[in-house]
Amino acid sequence: MRDGGPEGTFVLTSEPQHLARLRDWLRGELTRLKVENQEQFGLQVAVGEICSNSIRHAYAGLGGKPIHVSVQGNENRLVIEVRDFGKKFDPEAYRPPDFEAVPEGGIGLHLVRQFVDELSYDVTQEQGTRWTLVKYRRRE
């Protein structure tokens, strides 16, 4: 794993134990962008879930595969991109969780949507999926 990308970019490899360091880095970036603590927690969950998705589905649990995370922000919004280079996200295969059945899985994207204002994905690259998370900033 390395975090030596351009400013605002973190590169991790697809081992779940690297997610903690990703969160540390993200906390630092969000603090630099003056994001409140409670909002930081939600964005850490959202980004963590997308990366977990990449590890579990795009890379089928294989370690050593790259995931790029970048954060950009201004006074109006934060834009976070997560890019993997594995199997592309297939919306047809995604089943929203049935909360009546007390699900053990499939709730990651549900959680992401609770914490961001926009979630989109791009599978037009040659490999992998580029996820974009947008959070609009509350004005004082």
Next chain:
Amino acid sequence: MMEIQVAQSQDVTVVVPTGDLDMGAADQVRRVLTELIDKGQLKLVMDLGGVGYIDSSGLGTLVAAMKQARAAGGNLKLCALQDDVRSIFEMTRLIKVMSVHATRQEAVASWG
């Protein structure tokens, strides 16, 4: 590795993890809980006071253990959730189906 302590309070087994219950820790927690249930320790309390972060993998682990314990005649009860962690249980509606208590004492006492 997540630090996980297991303590006995009369016939109730209290599991106390410390750290982030994320995808990286979920398997370890799953192993601990499964081993306890397989040994017949079915009155379980998970004290989450030392857990400041949980993701869907962590939730899935707790739900699976709760179902396993209930199927065997027991239960997995939770206590001492930090505010951020509690918000995740609320968003996923698990707060309504899992037995959640404010304190460890309350959770242990609820076994009667």
